[in-house]
Amino acid sequence: MIKLPEIKKTFAQHAYQYEQSAKIQxxxxxxxxxxxxxxxxxxxxxxxLGCGTGVLSAQLKQHYPKALIIGLDLAFEMLQCSQKKQxxxxxxxxxxxxMHGLPFADNTFDLIISNQVIHWSPTLLVLFKELYRxxxxxxxxxxxxxxxxxxxxxxxxxxxxxxxxxxxxFHDMHDIGDILLTAHFADPVVDMERLxxxxxxxxxxxxxxxxxxxxxxxxxxxxxxxxxxxxxxxxTNYPQEQGKFSLSYEVVYGQxxxxxxxxxxxxxxxxxxxxxxxxxxx
Numbered sequence: 001m002i003k004l005p006e007i008k009k010t011f012a013q014h015a016y017q018y019e020q021s022a023k024i025q026x027x028x029x030x031x032x033x034x035x036x037x038x039x040x041x042x043x044x045x046x047x048x049l050g051c052g053t054g055v056l057s058a059q060l061k062q063h064y065p066k067a068l069i070i071g072l073d074l075a076f077e078m079l080q081c082s083q084k085k086q087x088x089x090x091x092x093x094x095x096x097x098x099m100h101g102l103p104f105a106d107n108t109f110d111l112i113i114s115n116q117v118i119h120w121s122p123t124l125l126v127l128f129k130e131l132y133r134x135x136x137x138x139x140x141x142x143x144x145x146x147x148x149x150x151x152x153x154x155x156x157x158x159x160x161x162x163x164x165x166x167x168x169x170f171h172d173m174h175d176i177g178d179i180l181l182t183a184h185f186a187d188p189v190v191d192m193e194r195l196x197x198x199x200x201x202x203x204x205x206x207x208x209x210x211x212x213x214x215x216x217x218x219x220x221x222x223x224x225x226x227x228x229x230x231x232x233x234x235x236t237n238y239p240q241e242q243g244k245f246s247l248s249y250e251v252v253y254g255q256x257x258x259x260x261x262x263x264x265x266x267x268x269x270x271x272x273x274x275x276x277x278x279x280x281x282x
Contacts, residue, residue, distance in 0.1 A: 024195060024197050028116055028195070028251055029056050029144070031144075031251075032115050032142065032143075033060075033063075036142070039140060041138075041140065044066070045067065045108060045109045045111075045136075046060055046064060046068070046112070047070050047104075047108075047109045047134070048114070050073055050120075051072060051073050051079075051082055052073060052078050054082025054083070054085040054086075056115055057071040058085045058090075070094075072097055074098060076096050100123070100130055102134055107136045108135070109135050109139060110136055111140050112140075112143075113143065114141075115143070116146070124176070128183035135258040137258060137259065137260030138257070138259065140255065141185065144251060145254070146170045146252065147171070147251070148250065151248065153239055153245075154238075154247070157234045158234055173190045173191070173254075176252060177190045180254065184258075185258065186258070187257050187259075191252075192250060194248060195248070196247065198241070198245065198247075199247065200244065202245055204245075
């Protein structure tokens with residue numbers, strides 16, 4: 001089980017180094033942002049869920065100048081960094097809260113966008129239901145997250161250690177689509193791409209991950225130091241490409257809608273889109 005206080009502490013500790021180190025997260029955020037061009041709507045209330053240092057929030061404010069943008073993050077230190085990007089002519093509210101218990105009324109937002117955040121949720125179904133609650137009818141949820149092949153090089157290099165998990169586990173894109181449907185979202189679209197970051201040394205690789213707030217919080221992680229012999233074996237097993245140490249990211253993008261029930265003008269019946277109907281569990 002993922003422990004949210006542990007996540008909060010990790011990101012709080014590295015908030016002021018995060019933006020300089022989180023190059024891959026920034027690139028993914030830009031790719032997510034470009035997908036807004038395909039939306040057939042102009043949102044008036046937008047939630048940047050897990051806004052971090054405010055890079056995406058600032059872009060949203062520039063792209064939708066008349067919209068109310070709210071940046072939300074679990075770590076107060078991240079919000080302090082986000083506040084520094086604001087100016088007297090371009091400001092947006094900042095909220096510190098847990099994404100599983102959001103301090104917003106039902107039917108508040110036209111658009112919720114989240115970059116590289118939802119994989120930290122221990123209960124994705126609970127999270128999606130909470131997001132559904134605060135979304136208006138005909139509103140959109142857009143997000144990026146990580147898939148199970150993320151950090152595969154680290155897992156391969158640790159294959160000799162079968163007792164412990166050395167990276168976190170991530171949901172498969174097909175499972176994410178199923179969970180969206182279970183949470184009553186309509187028309188979910190989930191796709192994936194693979195990105196790689198390259199480092200000159202393993203030291204730089206792990207220092208970069210640390211500065212990004214990435215931490216192994218799997219319940220089966222090694223309880224202490226791995227030992228010199230195990231570490232040397234890990235270094236030997238780690239794959240290299242042209243003298244560089246690569247790190248893979250399976251990036252999953254998702255989009256889904258909250259639709260309103262359609263009422264017939266000639267009767268009191270309510271019609272619900274077929275893709276919103278869930279199978280009964282026996």
